[in-house]
Amino acid sequence: MIDRSRLSALLARERAAYADLHPRSAAAYGRAGHLFGRVPMTWMNKTAAGFPIHFETAYGARVTDVDGREYVDFCLGDTGAMAGHAPAPVVEAVTRRLSERGGLATMLPTEEAAEVGAELARRFGVPQWSFTLTATDANRWAIRLLRAVTGRPRVLVNSYCYHGSVDESLIVVGPDGRARGREGNVGAPYDVTRTSRVAEYNDLDGLERELAHGDVAAVLMEPALTNIGIVLPEPGYLAGVRELTRRHGTYLVNDETHTFSAGPGGATAAWGLEPDVVTIGKAIGGGVPIGAYGLTGELAAALSGRSDLDLVDMGGVGGTLAGNPLSLTAARATLGEVLTDAAFARMVEVATGFAGGVRKIVEGYRLPWSVSQLGARVEYRFTAPAPRTGGESAAHADGELEDYLHAYLANRGILLTPFHNMALACPQTTHDDVARHHEVFAAALAELVG
Structure with missing residues (x-):
């Protein structure tokens, strides 16, 4: 259902916009020649747009980068900050x-x-x-x-x-x-x-x-x-x-x-x-x-x-x-x-709202995708029904589509886990944060398949 040439053009546009929006991150990356891979740890090079955002502050469910841009952070350090940043x-x-x-x-x-x-x-x-x-x-x-x-x-x-x-x-x-x-x-x-x-x-x-x-x-x-x-x-x-x-x-x-x-x-x-x-x-x-x-x-x-x-x-x-x-x-x-019992109850409630909203958007565009939830963790996949094995899951990866969604979201203040389409709720994540993701996610799909 996806026009691959349109996808490529949109991804190129979003990568160009990313470069324009993050000049200080780009400069910091360029100066880091004494770091192997120009980052403190090579996983940080997993990015949809050529160089990583360099962060300045991070509190709760928010990250601010060196260019002064604020993000709703659903990555949360790939689970390392499940308790929120600097609780x-x-x-x-x-x-x-x-x-x-x-x-x-x-x-x-x-x-x-x-x-x-x-x-x-x-x-x-x-x-x-x-x-x-x-x-x-x-x-x-x-x-x-x-x-x-x-x-x-x-x-x-x-x-x-x-x-x-x-x-x-x-x-x-x-x-x-x-x-x-x-x-x-x-x-x-x-x-x-x-x-x-x-x-x-x-x-x-x-x-x-x-x-x-x-x-x-x-x-x-x-x-x-x-x-x-x-x-x-x-x-x-x-x-x-x-x-x-x-x-x-x-x-x-x-x-x-x-x-x-x-x-x-x-x-x-x-x-x-x-x-x-x-x-x-x-x-x-x-x-x-x-x-x-x-x-x-x-x-x-x-x-x-x-x-x-x-x-x-x-x-x-x-x-x-x-x-x-x-x-x-x-x-x-x-x-x-x-990370108390009460905090987990709130996190799971927010994540449930995230999962339900994504399903509604995907169904609205009649995309053959699926959404899986594991407590406070949600992921959308480019196949339906959801994969039942690791091999099936790997076979349905789509790097170009992932990069488009990640770059589009990042350019509009939303961070997902860079390795896949995972969103995690921490105790400070709100329903308004989820609504903002859904607004941007729906816009990304509208441009792609609408």
Whole structure:
């Protein structure tokens, strides 16, 4: 239904307008020659218009760039700012920590650590917690522990899953149905098909076939796929995963880094799941770097009882700055005062309004698109019905169309997650913010297909 030549012309127009609207961002990008890729971290080069917006301030659901332009931010640091930018309780807590107590790298525990662990245990239902600086590290360390306790070498993930830069997760089901490395993987240390197995999300037969080899230590999965576009579980799928992992003696890890949007205890609590390990990061620190992994009591006891495992010194599970006081102070404030049950209820309500409004607009233009919601997270996709596997979701990506929508929205003060069409609500996101998105989104479609 889309005229590709018209799409290309509109995208070129929006990119030209973007350059005109952001001269200081363009100049800052041009001056950053000593940064690899001209950005602090190469992911920041994911932009619809040639260079990234450079931000000046960010509070709540608003970002202001160096050109003085304000945005309603539905990206929220790709979940890192789910609590909103600079939430006041977190700012106050970390300021007190810095000014009154100091000591940010002592390699000594603080009382906050136990409080955060207890709160995570309450929310996610697994009692033993340890801390990292990122969710990637939490996943890496969980994998090492589960390989050790099972004596099995492999990890199983879903095709087109997202677990940060974990080497073992960069595997997909190819067009021929066989496992292969994910395209674009940088400097893979080893053939991922030798370390990992893969099954499509929502495919219990495929999962059972791979587990039957008897060499999988852990299934590492998002309860719902997120970074390839939201892919929700079909009825009975997650219960089937749990039954199959138990039957084959394989541990189950729920990576809640993005699916935390489902509620105060993520999808684990919202859907009554029973994983052996929960990993999480980003959002629980209110913008301060942190990650964490939680273990069942049985698993923690099995690991602690292994005298051959060096869990204290050189065992490969740790990090000098992991569990630092600043991260844990931020996490205590975020979990205790910002991402509360009441806040999640408001966030989900706003996101529900976002999803319903997008559906109405898409249906009005009779586009064969779909909208998926995961609590406070919403995504629109260029196919209907919504994809049921990661492979299906990847096959329906349309980079040019995404870039048009992202550039059009950014030029009119709306930011979506640059990697896909994801919108996230934080506690400060309002229904007026949603209405503004819908106004601009409808205008973008009117120009494209109207």
